Amino acid sequence: MFKFFLAFFLTFSILSTAQTRNDSTLLTSPDKNVHVIIKTGERISYRVVFKNKLILPSGNIALSLSDGSVLGHNSRMKSKKLLSVDKIVTPRYGMADRYHDRYNEVELQFENQFSVTFRAYNNGVAYRFSTRLPGKIKVTNEETTYRLGADTRGWMQKVSGFLNSYEEHYLDAPVSALDSGKIAVLPLLAETKGVKIAFTEADLFDYPGLYLTYSKTEGLKGMHPPVALKDSVGGCCPDFEKLVTQTAPYIAETNGTRKFPWRLMIVAEQDKELLYNNLVYLLAADPKNETNFSWVKPGKVVWDWWFANNLKGVGFTAGMNTETYKHYIDFAVEHNIAYINMDEGWSDQHNLLSVSSTNSQPLDLPYLFQYASQKDVGIILWCVWHTLDRQMKESFDQFEKWGVKGLKVDFMDRDDQYVVNFYERVASEAAKRKMLVNFHGAFKPTGMERTYPNVINREAVLGLEYNKFSKRSTPDHAVDIAFIRMLAGPLDYTAGGMTNANAEDFRISKNRPMTQGTRCQQLAMFALYYSPLQMLSDSPEEYRKDPAILHYITSVPTVWDETVPVAGMMGEYAAVARRKGNVWYVSGITNWASRTLEVQLSFLPDGDYKAMLFTDGKNASRIGDDYVQEIKTLHAGETISVTMAEGGGFAFVLEPKHDSEKEK
Known part of the structure; x- marks a missing residue:
């Protein structure tokens, strides 16, 4: 029956990228290999066919609001907009100097002031909700399901809860290993019918991150951290984290008129195709307010933390002091390295305006910034996220006076709505002052480097x-x-x-x-x-031992x-x-x-x-x-x-x- 249904649709898709039959719509990729069959009515669901293989059986999608309405249940479609795009996107920097953005799109508009947009790429499928509601809304749940069988092979990074930094191994196991409330961060990779499918999201702003769990009836199922009403300093590494102590019965309070994050599945017939894919970037928004980011400078960084400032053969006592970092600046100059990093220890972790110093080993930051500037080397400062959050204005003002070129912001370890919004506030404040941002203790990238090109790297x-x-x-x-x-x-x-x-x-x-x-x-x-911002983890002296290696790395x-x-x-x-x-x-x-x-x-x-x-x-x-x-x-x-x-x-x-x- 399914093969007949698909053949029927393929027959009618010759003249258009999307066709309708009763309550169903077929969207086809530009190369005709990917077919998305969307059904509306009592529920909104879709299935995906790749080269005549049903790789994703019907999965439901919906958006639930605090007023009791569910966008996607018994929703009447009033119109449809079709679009075919074939253009070149030129990133500020990237894995290529140009990305080919080619897809077919259908936007399904419904009577109760929302729409769902689907895109079919040659190597993936994406969809997102958009709403046109007045004022603020509270989203209580987003239904995201990928109906894969329990024995579908997966590679997943399981975490114990929403407090995590995406720093786990990938478990090679059936996706049903996520049963009983276990959750996995994204991207999650699965294999069905010889095809690899990776699930992730893009264009995440003012909304919590997406996780996946497993249900016997629904397959892979989306979950989101709720809004944090209260949190307190605690957790690992002398109170670097903030632990959520009270949550709201909703996942986001946001503008009623907005576009929600893209839900993306990347498709690869050969494993090696996964080594280069730019769909997350292409789905992200362009820079806001047409900001000029021409000053953003990718490059290498002399990193101090890995080798704990342990140097030998130098004429000073190494440590968190002026002579040590002057030494790193000189090394950077010798080998055309753009930046040095000052990691944990340069300040009081809970007061970014208090510079660490001792009588025996002073740390003269104004001098170091002046010295680095004369040598055309930038200095990147590390900080704990909630300290920066609490002291944002005064810290950024001080950093600007010093001449800081970038920040390494650490230990967020959350992606609820508040923390997601923190990322954007940091990116925006840093951009105003022409500073780079490298997020550590972070959630996965979602294309923010396109919207804010100064967000140049991410740990996760x-x-x-x-x-x-x-x-x-x-x-x-x-x-x-x-x-x-x-x-x-x-x-x-x-x-x-x-x-x-x-x-x-x-x-x-x-x-x-x-x-x-x-x-x-x-x-x-x-x-x-x-x-794009690549650390050199070891010490200058270790690299100098091997000139051939040093030349290659730099x-x-x-x-x-x-x-x-x-x-x-x-x-x-x-x-x-x-x-x-x-x-x-x-x-x-x-x-x-x-x-x-x-x-x-x-x-x-x-x-x-x-x-x-x-x-x-x-x-x-x-x-x-x-x-x-x-x-x-x-x-x-x-x-x-x-x-x-x-x-x-x-x-x-x-x-x-x-x-x-x-x-x-």
Whole structure:
């Protein structure tokens, strides 16, 4: 019956991207591979077909308000608007210098002052509610369901509650592992009928974040944190968090006339397609008020926290003092690094106007900002979110006087409506003063970097820092996040650790940390992970020990003109090629299994290339920092065989040979 129903619709979709039959509408992607069948009437539901496979059976959607009305129940449709878009979006910075925004859209308008808009892309489906109601409204619930079977394979980051920082491993298990009230953050990846589907959201403002749980009757089902009425300082790391102590019986109080966040499912037939997808960005709103963000400067950052300011071979006592940070500024100048970061300890965590200092080791911030400015190096300051929230005006005024170039805001660990709005207030205040923002202890990106390009990076990932106090930041996890977390947007994983060990030799050390896996895996992360504000996690002295590594890490770009997925299998290995100008950077990593990967250079324009290759050494599985550097000529279209050790990786730099010869 379903095949007949679909065939009927396909017959009538030749002349239009959306057709109606009674209470049903068919929306088709530009390449005709994705079909969204929308049904209205008693309920609003939709199903998704990809290449004649029913990958998402009918799921219901609705928006419940505090006055008892449910937008989506017994709603009468009064009109329909069709739209086909094929345009180029030019981001301020990104994984490419242009994104192809191509989709078909239908907006279904209903009598009780709301509409639902569906979009069909060649690689995904999105929908959102819009309302045209007077005054303020309270949303008590949003019904979001993805009717997948209990045994559908999923990769999900389970959390114990709405207080979390998206810093968990991805569990490979049936989606029914989320039963009995367990919840997962987004993105969540599933596989059905040989097709990967990733669920996430975009354009999230003035509304809480979306989570997924599992119900036997509804499949994957949306959940939202309620509005926080009261909270108090507490939680981990000397009261850095604010714990919600009282909640409202609704999830948002917001304007009655507005557009709600996009609900997005990304579709991939091959795993490697997940390594490059820009739908979250494309669904986000353009900058507000046509703000000029031409001053936003992506780049590298000298980071102090990973190695705990432990330096050797210097003529001063290292620590949170003027001489140490002057040393970092000088290192940044030597290697064309844009920023240094001053992490925890530069101020009283609960008073950003109180600078830390001792008689023996003074910290002269005005001097450091003046010194950095003279050297054209920016300083980024770390702060606890609720301290910044409480002291926002006076803190930003002081930061502006000093000449702060960016903020690293940490420990939100929530995405209820208040905290989501905090992100926008920080982004707006920082933009007025031409400051970057890097959110840590954060929820996943939802395209905010398009609306506020100064929000240049986001953590929301179990990153390298975990190796300072656990064994959780593994090569297995490093592969997973390339396919799942990176779908949401930029990630601050903080790669670049120079003490590298296998699983047997790895040891936890807070002040002298190690990485799990090989040196080449750390190198690969600089191009594999999209990170416009990229930290150099280790100390200047560790990098200076290896000039070849130092040159690569400081010269690899952080934003790109083109990205091409090269190879990948979820949970096993990942490889991408990225281009800046006419130079290509090809990187790959593997999990704890060694493997040989055939890297096809079919993405290269015709010609010969001078190639600098970093690959795992013969003994890298025992000695993590064992690597081989080669320089050779490669040709467009050829295939290179690369062997990666357990937890290993590779990094190539490919430059057209005639260009490299001109420089000699």
